[in-house]
Amino acid sequence: MKYLVVSDNHGDRQILVDILAQYQGKVDLFIHCGDSELPADDELFATYQGVGGNCDFDSRYLDRRLITTDLDRIYVTHGHLSNVKFGLSKIAMEAAENDASVVLFGHTHQIGCEVVQHRLYLNPGSISQPRGSIQIKAFAIIEAEKDSWDVQYYDRSFTPISDLHFHFSR
Numbered sequence: 001m002k003y004l005v006v007s008d009n010h011g012d013r014q015i016l017v018d019i020l021a022q023y024q025g026k027v028d029l030f031i032h033c034g035d036s037e038l039p040a041d042d043e044l045f046a047t048y049q050g051v052g053g054n055c056d057f058d059s060r061y062l063d064r065r066l067i068t069t070d071l072d073r074i075y076v077t078h079g080h081l082s083n084v085k086f087g088l089s090k091i092a093m094e095a096a097e098n099d100a101s102v103v104l105f106g107h108t109h110q111i112g113c114e115v116v117q118h119r120l121y122l123n124p125g126s127i128s129q130p131r132g133s134i135q136i137k138a139f140a141i142i143e144a145e146k147d148s149w150d151v152q153y154y155d156r157s158f159t160p161i162s163d164l165h166f167h168f169s170r
Contacts, residue, residue, distance in 0.1 A: 001069050002026070006048075006139040007033035007078075007106025008126035010055065015127050015156060016044050019139065022158050027141060029067065033106035033124065034078030053078035053107060066098050071144045075100035079107030079123070088121060095119055101170075102142065102149075111138055113151050115168045120149050127156065136161060146170075 004027040009015055013036075020030065024047075034053025038044065040060035052061025056078075063081055067074040075095045082091040084107055095103045096119075103121045110132035111125035124140040136155055143150040153164035 001028045001071055001144045003029045003031055003074065003142040003144065004139065005031045005033065005104050005122060005124045005142065006127050007124050008035040008109055009128045010035055011037040012128045013038055016048065020044065020047060031076055031104055033076060033104055035106060051076050051078055054080040066100070071146065072101045073099055074102040074104060076104045079105035084108055092116070111153060111164065113166050118170060120168060122151065
């Protein structure tokens, strides 16, 4: 299964439209980790499974979402309510409570990808306003297999970022 993960577009609706046009039929899930700054009833969210972030003021957004696939239980949250700027301790507890195998979040605008205790943690960074040492406007695609996860980050022109490709055993 393939999961496309994007976050923090901050009002740039067109990039979400472009991603959808490029990958429709090529990935199984489109996931948005918050701070779209779009209304929760925007037609894009009929396809993107999203959560609200600290810059999403529409109360119809969920704070957290659990998505179950044949291979994973995916825990999605923006991260601000989990204090991800101060580490992964709180979100790790939330993920464990939900028996999640994949944990997706945004908020920091910083790309991050690691496996801790057989659980994949991924921040796609920001598609519009990157922060930190990796100054690339990015999103990620996770290819989930029974025994592994393959993660590839892409820039806004849909080009794979060669230094941001990861393979993890489950």
